[in-house]
Amino acid sequence: MAVRTGEPPLIGETREVYDAIVVGSGVSGGWAAKELTERGLRTLIVERGRMVRHREDYPGENKRPWEMEFRSRVSQDTKQEQSVQSLCYAYGDTTKHFFGNDRDLPFSTEDGTGFAWIRGNQLGGKSLLWARQSYRMSDHDFGANAADGMDGDWPIRHADLAPWYAHVERFAGISGSREHLPQLPDSEFLKPFDMMRPEQAVKRAIEAAYPDRKLIIGRTANLSEPTELHIAQGRGRCMAREECHRGCSFGASFSTQSCTLPAAAATGLLHIAPNSVVHSLIHDEATNRVRGVRVIDNETMTEREYLARVVFLCASTLGSTQVLLMSKSPRFPNGIANRSGVLGHYLMDHYYGADASGTLPGFEDEYFKGRRPTGMYMPNFQYEPARYRPHYRRGYALGGGAYRGANWQGGEWRDGFGADYKQALGQAGAWGFNFYLQGEMLPRWENQVSLHPTLKDKWGIPQLHFNVRWSDNEQRMAEDAVVEMEAMLRAAGAVNINATLRPEPPGLAIHEVGSARMGRDPKTSVLNGFNQSHDVPNLFVTDGASFCSTGTQNPSLTFMALSARAADHAARELQNRRI
Amino acid sequence: MSNIESSNAPEDAKRRRLLQGLAVVLGSGTLAQLGGGQALSAALAWTPRAQATGPGQLFNAQEMASLRAICDHTIPRTDTPGAVDVDTHGFIDNQLKHVHEAANQQRARRVLARLQAVADARHAMAFSELSPELQRPLLEALDRGQAPFEDTDRGDFKLIKGLVLFGYFTSEAGATQVLAFDPVPGGFTGSIPYASVGKAWGPGGIY
Numbered sequence: 165m166a167v168r169t170g171e172p173p174l175i176g177e178t179r180e181v182y183d184a185i186v187v188g189s190g191v192s193g194g195w196a197a198k199e200l201t202e203r204g205l206r207t208l209i210v211e212r213g214r215m216v217r218h219r220e221d222y223p224g225e226n227k228r229p230w231e232m233e234f235r236s237r238v239s240q241d242t243k244q245e246q247s248v249q250s251l252c253y254a255y256g257d258t259t260k261h262f263f264g265n266d267r268d269l270p271f272s273t274e275d276g277t278g279f280a281w282i283r284g285n286q287l288g289g290k291s292l293l294w295a296r297q298s299y300r301m302s303d304h305d306f307g308a309n310a311a312d313g314m315d316g317d318w319p320i321r322h323a324d325l326a327p328w329y330a331h332v333e334r335f336a337g338i339s340g341s342r343e344h345l346p347q348l349p350d351s352e353f354l355k356p357f358d359m360m361r362p363e364q365a366v367k368r369a370i371e372a373a374y375p376d377r378k379l380i381i382g383r384t385a386n387l388s389e390p391t392e393l394h395i396a397q398g399r400g401r402c403m404a405r406e407e408c409h410r411g412c413s414f415g416a417s418f419s420t421q422s423c424t425l426p427a428a429a430a431t432g433l434l435h436i437a438p439n440s441v442v443h444s445l446i447h448d449e450a451t452n453r454v455r456g457v458r459v460i461d462n463e464t465m466t467e468r469e470y471l472a473r474v475v476f477l478c479a480s481t482l483g484s485t486q487v488l489l490m491s492k493s494p495r496f497p498n499g500i501a502n503r504s505g506v507l508g509h510y511l512m513d514h515y516y517g518a519d520a521s522g523t524l525p526g527f528e529d530e531y532f533k534g535r536r537p538t539g540m541y542m543p544n545f546q547y548e549p550a551r552y553r554p555h556y557r558r559g560y561a562l563g564g565g566a567y568r569g570a571n572w573q574g575g576e577w578r579d580g581f582g583a584d585y586k587q588a589l590g591q592a593g594a595w596g597f598n599f600y601l602q603g604e605m606l607p608r609w610e611n612q613v614s615l616h617p618t619l620k621d622k623w624g625i626p627q628l629h630f631n632v633r634w635s636d637n638e639q640r641m642a643e644d645a646v647v648e649m650e651a652m653l654r655a656a657g658a659v660n661i662n663a664t665l666r667p668e669p670p671g672l673a674i675h676e677v678g679s680a681r682m683g684r685d686p687k688t689s690v691l692n693g694f695n696q697s698h699d700v701p702n703l704f705v706t707d708g709a710s711f712c713s714t715g716t717q718n719p720s721l722t723f724m725a726l727s728a729r730a731a732d733h734a735a736r737e738l739q740n741r742r743i
Numbered sequence: 744m745s746n747i748e749s750s751n752a753p754e755d756a757k758r759r760r761l762l763q764g765l766a767v768v769l770g771s772g773t774l775a776q777l778g779g780g781q782a783l784s785a786a787l788a789w790t791p792r793a794q795a796t797g798p799g800q801l802f803n804a805q806e807m808a809s810l811r812a813i814c815d816h817t818i819p820r821t822d823t824p825g826a827v828d829v830d831t832h833g834f835i836d837n838q839l840k841h842v843h844e845a846a847n848q849q850r851a852r853r854v855l856a857r858l859q860a861v862a863d864a865r866h867a868m869a870f871s872e873l874s875p876e877l878q879r880p881l882l883e884a885l886d887r888g889q890a891p892f893e894d895t896d897r898g899d900f901k902l903i904k905g906l907v908l909f910g911y912f913t914s915e916a917g918a919t920q921v922l923a924f925d926p927v928p929g930g931f932t933g934s935i936p937y938a939s940v941g942k943a944w945g946p947g948g949i950y
Contacts, residue, residue, distance in 0.1 A: 228926070229913035229946050233789055235834075236913075239841040358933025388930075404931040406947045531937040534928035535947040570922065570943030572912045576904035579886050581816040581879065586825075589818075589908065590921040592943040 172429045174215070175208060175437040177468055182208045182435070183738065185457060185472035187442050187487065190289025192707035192723045193478035194420035194428070195332065199731035200476070201431040205738070208470055209434065210457055212441040212479075213286035216262075218421035222411025224258030232257050251672060252282045254293055258410045262292045272616055274631035278669030281482060281630070281676075287438060288420040289480065290674070293409050296385040296417060296537065297563070298338045298721040300329050300349040304547040305715035309607065311549055312557055316510060316607050316712045319684045319693035322349060325725050328732075332724035335427075336418045337394050339538070340383030347547035348717070354388045356381045357538055361530045362566040362595050366656040367540075373655040377545045382538035382563070385418035385721075397426060404534030417537070437470060439463055441623050445475060445491040445500055445703070453702045453743070454500070460623045474702040474734050474743060478727060481511075481708035482613060485679040486628055488690075488705070489615050501680075501690050501697035501705075509612045510681055511630075512714045514673035515560070515603035515638045517666050520649035522658030524566065524595040531568065531592060539565035542599070544716040556640040560603035561716040562649065568595045597658055599649040602673070603641045604716050605634070613679055632670045675719050677711035695730040702743040706730045789837040791830035791914070799836030801848055806855045807832060808871030810903070816875070816882055817907045824916040826907055834910040835903070847902060854885070854899035861891055918945040
């Protein structure tokens with residue numbers, strides 16, 4: 165395969181036995197590859213999709229609307245063909261090539277249920293598409309299952325993860341403000357992005373009316389002000405273009421391409437096998453170790469194997485669980501690492517189905533420059549049982565913020581024609597403020613994925629079958645959040661408030677976690693506190709599959725910290741010959 | 744792959760500007776790693792034609808002529824191009840045909856037919872052949888849902904009008920001349936006087 169200067173070797177067939185294989189190259193896989201190679205392990209990334217090279221392969225970047233036939237929208241034909249992916253808020257003409265192709269990636273849902281499985285399918289995975297919101301989980305989150313008397317206690321606490329959060333934050337670059345909140349530990353921060361004046365006013369009004377609630381600038385993996393380390397990575401300051409999803413040639417937005425991959429490549433120990441769909445793990449019964457992965461070529465359908473001394477599954481929550489389920493053997497008839505039987509169960513997402521908006525009078529002279537890569541954020545204020553509402557458990561975070569659109573947007577509802585009308589349309593409109601819900605979803609055994617008994621994808625791999633429902637807890641939470649969002653907007657002086665439920669299927673928050681959860685007890689969990697399989701010591705699963713609960717925080721920062729920590733542990737175990 | 748440094752193709756010129764911008768930010772050492780890259784494709788299946796007449800893909804010639812007139816009334820040429828100058832009517836025809844569901848296509852045709860029927864009843868002429876002075880009162884009544892038009896007609900007309908606005912303000916002329924165009928802001932500043940810009944920012948990254 166063609167090798168470019170400075171690029172890791174691209175692998176097709178090989179007999180080499182690597183120190184480590186990392187399946188997947190998204191947020192989790194990129195971090196695992198970086199940390200493993202930096203500890204001297206020859207590492208092969210096995211990626212099901214094509215190569216996407218930083219800067220070269222961002223076809224949507226810098227595209228102006230008039231350069232696109234449909235001005236960034238997509239055709240009906242595309243929407244019908246990509247009926248699941250096109251549901252995603254980020255799906256459009258400038259990003260569609262970074263989404264999986266629904267035609268090739270079928271899945272099924274139990275009658276009466278729905279799920280929207282939003283997928284990447286290329287090197288970098290969804291790290292090219294994510295919204296970059298980055299928040300640490302707190303001990304309130306790690307301890308929530310136990311505090312509620314439910315099983316599935318996380319086997320770790322913030323103290324275990326704190327040095328790894330700090331490690332990934334410093335390298336990735338997280339912009340945000342120090343707030344000293346018990347439910348939301350501060351990160352190692354780059355300077356926060358500016359709040360707009362109306363947001364400062366809304367913050368003051370809401371915090372005065374609700375002293376237990378805080379409204380803060382969002383915490384985002386964008387380089388508001390790069391450090392020397394980031395500049396040495398070849399990355400620059402965020403230009404506030406709002407083109408992160410298209411690929412950022414400035415490297416200001418965190419992705420595998422901009423951040424972790426170059427670091428792994430710099431060690432000289434990284435190889436990449438693209439277009440390699442992992443069918444299953446190869447398990448050696450005699451030694452009880454995984455020896456590698458069975459692969460089906462993405463394009464030619466030919467089969468091959470890659471071998472290694474340790475395997476990291478970082479194929480995304482559902483991708484990793486699918487590989488585990490596929491890896492059956494006499495010792496593991498229900499999927500490798502699944503003697504507990506919990507593999508596939510306790511699948512969760514965040515509940516997004518409610519939002520509120522209103523007009524903010526005044527601030528006519530206020531404007532901003534640039535398109536900020538983050539909104540505002542209200543951390544969960546119902547973060548412990550004493551603060552729960554009487555009729556449901558747990559709580560929710562809110563995103564949102566102020567906006568000032570142009571009069572032409574929705575301007576058709578302003579009656580008029582002619583020169584004066586045209587002139588008015590070109591002016592900025594009224595200010596507004598909105599909230600949207602990000603609610604915790606309870607872990608439930610019944611919410612599960614399994615392998616379909618008969619239907620297979622084009623690689624001959626049984627497709628996933630989903631059986632996931634929102635519970636009454638999520639429904640009551642959403643209804644309560646509608647009331648609270650409306651009340652807060654009123655307290656902030658907003659008018660013409662519209663607060664509404666907007667039900668959508670699980671999956672559309674794209675925060676799916678669980679299904680291969682960690683835990684102290686091998687009888688009720690798949691992984692230990694180091695994301696290491698209880699049953700097979702050289703198998704690690706470090707993406708969202710490992711989660712025990714959702715918390716209210718966007719999960720990707722925790723994927724990074726877990727992956728880095730697990731890689732460090734695995735390297736030490738390998739070096740001490742314990743795996 | 745084209746040789747970016749010497750090419751005059753518009754897409755390469757634009758990529759050159761992006762790379763130059765990157766050099767300022769990152770230092771030219773990093774630029775050496777960027778290589779030729781792929782030329783950004785600016786080829787469109789539909790291209791604007793300012794003097795377009797005749798049928799569209801969805802609309803017949805008479806409907807297109809009515810649409811053209813609606814565009815002209817809504818956003819006339821002033822010291823900046825008008826909606827007709829950038830073939831907004833052609834854009835709407837293409838957008839409705841390919842991007843919108845059949846229901847929206849039917850609504851658009853229905854309201855154009857209503858407009859035509861009223862023009863015929865009042866003036867015994869096609870709407871597009873009336874003078875602008877006679878077209879305007881009909882459009883205003885439609886825009887407001889006043890007799891002889893009804894509220895559903897108004898709603899259907901707002902669909903078309905919304906497309907006029909979307910088509911115009913995402914066109915190059917609309918986005919860069921009437922609005923304030925800022926492709927690479929350089930960072931985010933949370934508070935500036937509106938008067939320092941004096942008009943709305945053009946469409947950003949997500950439309």
